[in-house]
Amino acid sequence: MHVVVVGAGIIGLLTALELSERGHRVDVVSTGIAEGATHAAAGMLAPAAEVQVGQGPLWQLMREAAADHRALAARIPALSRVLDHPLSARDAGYREDATLVVGRDHADVAGLRDLAVLQRAAGSEVDELTAREARRLEPALGPGIAGAVRIAADHQVDPRLLAHTVHAVLGARGVGIELRSVEDLDALPGDRIVLAAGLGAPGIAGPHRALDLALRPVRGDVLRLRVPREILAPGEEHLLTGTVRAVVRGRPVYLVPRDGLGLVLGATSREDALAGTSAGGVLQLLQDAAEILPAIRETELVETTTRDRPGTPDDLPLLGPVPGDPRVIVSTGYHRHGILLSAWAARRTADLVDGHPDPLPGAVRPERFTKEDA
Numbered sequence: 001m002h003v004v005v006v007g008a009g010i011i012g013l014l015t016a017l018e019l020s021e022r023g024h025r026v027d028v029v030s031t032g033i034a035e036g037a038t039h040a041a042a043g044m045l046a047p048a049a050e051v052q053v054g055q056g057p058l059w060q061l062m063r064e065a066a067a068d069h070r071a072l073a074a075r076i077p078a079l080s081r082v083l084d085h086p087l088s089a090r091d092a093g094y095r096e097d098a099t100l101v102v103g104r105d106h107a108d109v110a111g112l113r114d115l116a117v118l119q120r121a122a123g124s125e126v127d128e129l130t131a132r133e134a135r136r137l138e139p140a141l142g143p144g145i146a147g148a149v150r151i152a153a154d155h156q157v158d159p160r161l162l163a164h165t166v167h168a169v170l171g172a173r174g175v176g177i178e179l180r181s182v183e184d185l186d187a188l189p190g191d192r193i194v195l196a197a198g199l200g201a202p203g204i205a206g207p208h209r210a211l212d213l214a215l216r217p218v219r220g221d222v223l224r225l226r227v228p229r230e231i232l233a234p235g236e237e238h239l240l241t242g243t244v245r246a247v248v249r250g251r252p253v254y255l256v257p258r259d260g261l262g263l264v265l266g267a268t269s270r271e272d273a274l275a276g277t278s279a280g281g282v283l284q285l286l287q288d289a290a291e292i293l294p295a296i297r298e299t300e301l302v303e304t305t306t307r308d309r310p311g312t313p314d315d316l317p318l319l320g321p322v323p324g325d326p327r328v329i330v331s332t333g334y335h336r337h338g339i340l341l342s343a344w345a346a347r348r349t350a351d352l353v354d355g356h357p358d359p360l361p362g363a364v365r366p367e368r369f370t371k372e373d374a
């Protein structure tokens with residue numbers, strides 16, 4: 001089939017790759033390459049740490065999605081053979097180190113222990129650690145932490161590196177990539193159109209407008225830091241060996257180490273009136289992070305990024321064909337989990353295009369939100 005993918009964030013790029021791999025003719029049309037939410041994301045692949053009360057159907061998707069990322073990572077060397085320099089999974093930003101979730105005080109740790117019950121019920125392995133055990137694993141953690149849990153199967157991928165890699169592979173495979181804004185899906189060619197324009201989707205005319213896509217921007221501020229090599233102890237490669245998430249008096253914060261001494265500190269979650277970066281949000285992130293990782297004061301602040309997550313009322317994505325017009329497949333609304341869910345979304349979308357019977361759980365279908373007058 002000829003498939004046109006609208007939007008080149010992580011969802012559109014991976015979907016285009018999967019479709020191209022399965023032998024379809026693919027074109028991508030987008031205002032930019034990974035410039036939206038994907039540009040900001042920390043890239044935590046956290047099916048366990050992201051478990052929240054009341055999100056049952058999402059847990060299963062997140063676990064499936066983590067397996068899809070593992071499978072994608074294993075395919076990177078073969079996929080990148082079309083490039084001048086074939087890449088390893090790590091070159092494309094995939095890392096399998098464990099995640100620590102730290103509680104700043106005893107109430108925070110009690111909350112983590114409660115959540116661990118749910119995380120285990122959702123099928124994840126979660127180990128409870130004392131503060132001393134946590135600091136043995138990550139010696140840079142501050143002396144004031146009260147305890148932690150360790151989640152071996154929550155990993156990370158650098159979304160910018162992955163998007164850059166996939167974009168390069170698509171180009172080398174001859175997938176058309178046109179940089180422009182799409183106003184109307186009906187004006188596009190293609191046997192199928194995948195609408196992966198993130199928060200831009202409701203603003204584009206087309207048959208999906210018969211549905212209430214119910215998207216709202218959930219703003220996130222995230223900082224990128226660099227660790228000076230001079231502050232590391234002899235033999236240390238980084239301040240942290242893996243992702244450290246924390247709860248500091250009820251507030252979540254995370255620190256994701258990158259190769260090359262980068263450190264991603266995030267993120268706020270705001271639905272206020274500020275269009276740009278929140279000064280108060282940045283201040284709070286730095287203060288909370290400094291309580292967990294005091295050496296953060298000695299790092300270099302390289303970048304402050306603010307982007308909107310494409311939120312839905314039930315935190316589940318919007319994935320599926322438009323009822324009555326299956327030429328258009330909606331794939332957006334990935335909210336806080338779009339990097340984690342991206343390889344899963346790509347596989348499921350390609351299954352739809354390929355006509356697999358019932359490839360989607362009902363909980364993600366976009367028609368669950370209908371307009372009041374429908």
Ligand SMILES: Cc1cc2nc3c(=O)[nH]c(=O)nc-3n(C[C@H](O)[C@H](O)[C@H](O)COP(=O)(O)OP(=O)(O)OC[C@H]3O[C@@H](n4cnc5c(N)ncnc54)[C@H](O)[C@@H]3O)c2cc1C
Pocket residue numbers: 006007008009010011012029030031032033034035036037038039040041042043044045180181182183196197198199200201204219220221222266267268307308309310331332333334335336337338339340341
């Ligand atoms: C601060 C922050 C931290 C996050 N951290 C994580 C994390 O750790 N783990 C995780 O799993 N998720 C995380 N997320 C969520 C994740 O980033 C998003 O869910 C995901 O990037 C959504 O991808 P997308 O491709 O749907 O949207 P986007 O990345 O926004 O891409 C959509 C693209 O569509 C294009 N577009 C829009 N309108 C049009 C139009 N009219 N015509 C043509 N093209 C158009 C734009 O170029 C845009 O780049 C985070 C998000 C934020 C903001």
